[in-house]
Amino acid sequence: MKKEVKNIDRFDISNSKVTMKAVVTTGNGGYEKLDYRDVPIPKLEENEVLIQVLSAGVNNTEINTRLGWYSSKVTTSTNDLGTVDEEKEKAAETGDGGWNEATPFPFIQGTDCCGRVVAVASEEDKKLMNSRVLVRACIRSQGWDSLENIWMASDFDGAFAQFVKVPASEVFPVDCDWSDAELGTIPCAYGTAENMINRANVSKGDHVLVAGASGGVGSAAVQLAKRRGAIVTAIAGESKLEKIKAIGADNVIPRNKDIIGCLGEKSVDVVVDNVAGASFGKMIKVLKRGGKFVSSGAIAGPLVELDMRDFYLKDLTLIGCTAWDEPVFPNLISYIEKGEIRPILAKTFPLENIVEAQIEFSEKKHIGKFVLIPPKIEDIEKFLSEED
Template identity: 45%
Template sequence: MTLPDTMRAMVTMGHGGPEQMVWRTDWPRPDPGPGDVLVRVGACGLNNTDINTRTGWYSPAVVTATSGSGHDAAGAEEPSWGGAPIAFPRIQGADACGCIVAVGDGVDPARIGQRVITDNWLRDPTDPSNKDAAGYFGSECDGGFAEYTVMRAVNALAVDSPLSDAELATFSCSYSAAEGMLCRANVTAADTVLVPGASGGVGGALVQLAKRRGARVIALASDSKHAEVAQLGPDRILSRAPDDLRGALGSEKISVVADVVGGPYWPQLIDVLERGGRYTCAGAIAGPLVTLDLRTLYLRDLTFTGSTVIDAQVMPNLIRYIEAGEIKPLLAATYPLEQLHAAQAAFAEKRHAGNIVVIP
């Protein structure tokens, strides 16, 4: 196969607003190095991680909700999610789905032609369990907002599925984040799990993956999105933020809150946890600063867990779930890659249910 020397790509030039994403039709196509594969991208999903990295939201100086705009408090040298600045220009996009078209030294040529999705976590090959050394695809290296992308062969996970590239591009980030949260909270069939923001990518994944574990699931979502959320199989759906959450739950005993929302409503989420309950978190869409009465934490024997760098088995397990048809995508919309600005604007407005994907 003859490959072009250049490609179309959306290139992020620095921290800031959407204007930092520049459309290029002549960007050099990367070559796979030793241990790498070159993937022709079929689709790439949008995630909060991409926007938060561009805007500088991970900076400790930023205390507002995620919005998709540049944050004035975050300078160019502020750290990204991992606590260190990233290099620009950078092609973002974590959730790439595509086909391997070339391999680097040390990679079996038989992999050419495989359809793959990304395991986004770039682990130290000499110590994969070292979470301090982990990087993220589309952050510490170029990602999938382009016609071609290079990734480590170990991060290109073969998938055999009738789903479209766009549907498969909804899984890697959202579903791995959700499964990581449920692993940290040790969710089992004995649990009742409350999922705020259940219409979002991670929220919808939490609903499905908690149900897969046999748990009872109660979803919180805007009334206009209840029909879409119902497709994911929760046992109950409540309004996004009931004035009296305890009253709305009635006799339900919540053993786990799986949250990526945070913000001003957060104290009510904690207040409904039963004694010995667990709170697990992998985001703060509505705002990172919350109020906690420490007496609630210790007098009710609660456990709080954060989840970012997932355990190594999470993505291979997700591949199994996908191939077995145990989880399904909730694809909200697709956009051409050159319309990434409009796609991210729609993503930030949160009027959709599920995931938004761009097509190179």
């Protein structure tokens, strides 16, 4: 059921002096680098739209970017990085801690966005006005024939603010009865998971092993693999196993158990693994001949050991995933509107409490997603019309 909202006309904010609340990340470092303050509302260019942010999910990537974990000079897990000052300093000094190029500090993070379109720059985009939307955070910047990509909140300003501007091509109206906070759990985690499931061509009857199944991406992967008819075995902490079974896992394995002993070698068709670290070799061992290992992360450590004989003698396929493929986001919108997936909202926080949210997020005691809620603006038309 689509929510009824007041119809409003296109706003011209090109000369507006109005400011908004935002969290500005000022550089590589700790929580002191997160500055909640007033900043100018972004001005639109051709084919862009302005979105009032209704909710913004919390992800590993925002923390990793702030800490400089994407630098090639960092070799530790994401959990350890907060205490490894030498590696953080190397990343900050060389400026290579971003996904593609140097991170554009200071800037606004926030990869997930559920919002409402409140202004457009081009006449052809007026059909989007006042729509409740999700934003596709991964943009294939050179078209679908190239894997080159840029990301909202990594390469340009994101959704940890009251407003964000994005290309109209990356905005997807969604018609459902989910809350704004529930929709805010979807873009990054489910987009990343669907991209991996899609690239690995998961099909009915496949045995899929999902590592880190209690996290945002892992719990999404469990649901999305089950949606395709796969048999899912999930790995998670002991205290979270029952909840992982409740979202669809057929079998669960405690994180510290020997997965080879539990499953046996050559027992799994596809491994979905954003954990890596010391468990990588065992993940390769449990794959069947012709199996696929797909990954978009390495939270337990980016450097792994691979016995090349396991790789080539079993005809394995290793699939790296960052750039989202064209069907991924339209697929997610259809799954939501058909009721084929459900959000896993762990907790919400006011945007100004981002430090509290990231601290609790890093403790990894939750299942699903944390979501930030910006200050609400009741009368958008009046707010955007202010000149001082």
